[in-house]
Amino acid sequence: MHRFDAETAELMRAVFEVTRLRLGFDQVPLDGSASPAELSARAGETITAEGIGGAHALKIFDEVLSRACVSADHPRNLAFIPAAPTRAAVLFDLVVGASSIYGGSWLEGAGAVHAENEVLRWLADLAGLPAQAGGVFVPGGTVGNLSALVTARHAARARLAAAGRPMPSRWRFVCGAEAHSSLYQAAAVLDAEIVAVPTGADGRLTGPRLAAALDELAAGGAEVAAGIFAVVATAGTTQFGIVDDLRGITDVARARDLWVHADGAYGLAALAAPSARPRFDGIAEVDSFIVDPHKWLFAPFDACALVYRDPALALAAHGPQRAGYLDVLDPAANWNPSDYAIGLSRRARGLPLWFSLATHGTRAYADAVETTLATTRSAAAQIAARPELELVRPPELSIVVFRRRGWTDTDYHRWSDALLRAEFAFVPPTRHDGETVARFAVVNPRTTPDDIKAILATME
Numbered sequence: 001m002h003r004f005d006a007e008t009a010e011l012m013r014a015v016f017e018v019t020r021l022r023l024g025f026d027q028v029p030l031d032g033s034a035s036p037a038e039l040s041a042r043a044g045e046t047i048t049a050e051g052i053g054g055a056h057a058l059k060i061f062d063e064v065l066s067r068a069c070v071s072a073d074h075p076r077n078l079a080f081i082p083a084a085p086t087r088a089a090v091l092f093d094l095v096v097g098a099s100s101i102y103g104g105s106w107l108e109g110a111g112a113v114h115a116e117n118e119v120l121r122w123l124a125d126l127a128g129l130p131a132q133a134g135g136v137f138v139p140g141g142t143v144g145n146l147s148a149l150v151t152a153r154h155a156a157r158a159r160l161a162a163a164g165r166p167m168p169s170r171w172r173f174v175c176g177a178e179a180h181s182s183l184y185q186a187a188a189v190l191d192a193e194i195v196a197v198p199t200g201a202d203g204r205l206t207g208p209r210l211a212a213a214l215d216e217l218a219a220g221g222a223e224v225a226a227g228i229f230a231v232v233a234t235a236g237t238t239q240f241g242i243v244d245d246l247r248g249i250t251d252v253a254r255a256r257d258l259w260v261h262a263d264g265a266y267g268l269a270a271l272a273a274p275s276a277r278p279r280f281d282g283i284a285e286v287d288s289f290i291v292d293p294h295k296w297l298f299a300p301f302d303a304c305a306l307v308y309r310d311p312a313l314a315l316a317a318h319g320p321q322r323a324g325y326l327d328v329l330d331p332a333a334n335w336n337p338s339d340y341a342i343g344l345s346r347r348a349r350g351l352p353l354w355f356s357l358a359t360h361g362t363r364a365y366a367d368a369v370e371t372t373l374a375t376t377r378s379a380a381a382q383i384a385a386r387p388e389l390e391l392v393r394p395p396e397l398s399i400v401v402f403r404r405r406g407w408t409d410t411d412y413h414r415w416s417d418a419l420l421r422a423e424f425a426f427v428p429p430t431r432h433d434g435e436t437v438a439r440f441a442v443v444n445p446r447t448t449p450d451d452i453k454a455i456l457a458t459m460e
Contacts, residue, residue: 011054018062019094023087027075027446030423034068072301075446076425076455081238081266084444085300085352092355093300096348103137103348106334113337116350119357123291124307126271128284135288135307135314136337137350141265142182144290144304147318147341149173149186149230151288151308152259154317156229159257168227174213175232176205176244180263183232195228203240203393205233207248214256230259235280235289236267239430239439241397243267246282254285262289265304267397269296269443272362273369276397288314296398296443298368299353306341314340368445372398376442378449382456389459392437400440401432404459409436415459425455 022028034042042064046052052060072083085093102108103116116137124133138144153171160167171192175183176199187194197213199205210231218225231253233244246262253260262268262283268291270276271283283289288308293299308314319339320331329336338344357365376398383389383402392401404411412429413436419425430439438459440452 007054011058014055014058018058023090028071028073029067030071030074030077030420030426031067031069032420032423033070039064039068070420070426073444074426075444075448076427076451077444078440078442078447078455079426079428081295081441082426082443083294083301084298084446085294086298086356086360088359089299089352089356093352095355096351101348101351102345103350104338104344104346105329105336107329107336109348110334112348112351113335115354116337116348117335119350119354120305120307122357122362123268123271123305127268127280127286127289127307129307129309132311133307133309134311134335134340135305136340136346137348138304138306138341138343138346139302139349140294140304141180141263141290141292142185143342144265144292144306145180145182145232145261145263146186146189147306147314148261148288148290148308149190149192149232150342151314151317152230152261153190153192155259155313158316160226165226168223170224170227172217172224172228173230173232174210174217174228176203176209176234178203178205178237178239178242179232179234180238180265183263192229193227203237203242204244205249206245207252210249211252214252228256228258230261233260233262233286234267235262235264235283236270236397238266239399239432240393240401241267241395241399243279243396246280246286248282250282250285259288260286262286264289265292266295269293270369270373270397272297272365273373274366275370276373279396293350293353296369296372297353297365298356303349303353305350308340311340318342371445372442372447375447375449375452376400376440379440379442379452382449382452386456389456392432398442400442401430401437402439403435403437407436412436412438419455419458424458425451427455 043060101112103112106113120135172195174195177196178199184194197205197209231249233246233249235243250260271280290304290306292304294301294303315331318341321344331339338346376395379400380395383391388405390403392403416428419427429436
């Protein structure tokens, strides 16, 4: 099973051929989904005592399983937050898998960690964080947000202990009502209370709204006030792409000695585009942020960059992990990624982004993000020009939410299902204020205004 023999060599050639064909598409097939019964019938039994052989397993994946998956990188996949990894990033993902690199410690993966840290430094520089800033790549925004909040609470505990003050019976963190659902998961894991502040018609958490909410919490008594350990600002909501008032939030939080974390899983990629940077005024003042390169920075799934202003605080919260066999990993001498987030074992998931950045250069990344923003503006203009359509809100980043006048919930779902069945586009509807509406998320530079035009034409 572990030998390199003639059978393995043949399987390797077959895998490379499937990869070559997939990467060679000028436009990948959209494909679709399937029911469990359909997949069981088509694929048959694949896990057996004797094995079905690599060639047969690859054939089943290529001809059955992969075709029951919607291609995230199709230019007319505008659902949720899709993906558009560069070919360089995808190819290097193969190298990372083949290299069997453990990315949790400097001792075992120094070269990989060095490369990942170069990418984290680029992201920190885009945000304007100081030279000592650093962090780690984790599997996704949920783990990134949770790890940052663990660090924030640890820092709050340390401050209270240093001041000789008692620990609160309940920890709390504050965010806007439009914040991502992963924060509610984080609150449950932390056994903390999440305080969601109403954001008003504009959907933004602002400094004044935050101050009013904190004042109201403080009215509950000193114990309640002491339990507030962080504020989470959203730098690009998933529903609309709204960026919170980062400057106002950081000013209010600093005055009250609260940690500020920016959830930029989707939106902070726009820092790469000069035209969008003014929207993120105040990001240089946050204590931590996340951005998912697999969303809008053209890396494969799954990679979230978690960056701290002061990584020493993260080290104090997450590491060094204790075990006799780990004593050889010296955090004072080396940068061990597993010391800065939840988890010990880790894949060097930042390497595909590093390779793509090194291959194409940061200017190409800026141009690609600018292209998606231009396509978004075109989509908004096209919608505004069609009498049967109406923007729900002007786009702020690269998400467009709009309605088809006169349509019901059933109409939107029938339309969306028909587009996917035809393998033409993947545009599932969303819900806003109890209303079903349509939504485009443009993160693929290959998505063109003509793609948008063709999709809108199906709504006439």
